[in-house]
Amino acid sequence: MQTLKLKHISHEFNYPDVHESIAWIRHVLSSEFFWAVFALVVLIGVMIMLAIFTGTGINGAPDAYPEIPYFPFSP
Numbered sequence: 773m774q775t776l777k778l779k780h781i782s783h784e785f786n787y788p789d790v791h792e793s794i795a796w797i798r799h800v801l802s803s804e805f806f807w808a809v810f811a812l813v814v815l816i817g818v819m820i821m822l823a824i825f826t827g828t829g830i831n832g833a834p835d836a837y838p839e840i841p842y843f844p845f846s847p
Contacts, residue, residue: 800806
């Protein structure tokens with residue numbers, strides 16, 4: 773029976789250097805563009821969550837008078 777011996781073929785895989793990965797992460801985290809995009813994504817995410825959880829009514833207006841019908845059904 774043939775088996776796959778991973779210990780013998782593991783030297784053939786090309787793993788990135790840990791020091792290069794850390795240097796790239798530090799470069800990205802020190803970039804002003806990264807933090808500007810990150811802040812915009814967080815701000816848009818918060819705005820979307822607020823829009824979902826505020827409980828607005830039809831057309832984004834709160835239901836202050838739910839017994840009065842909206843256009844085209846209003847008198």
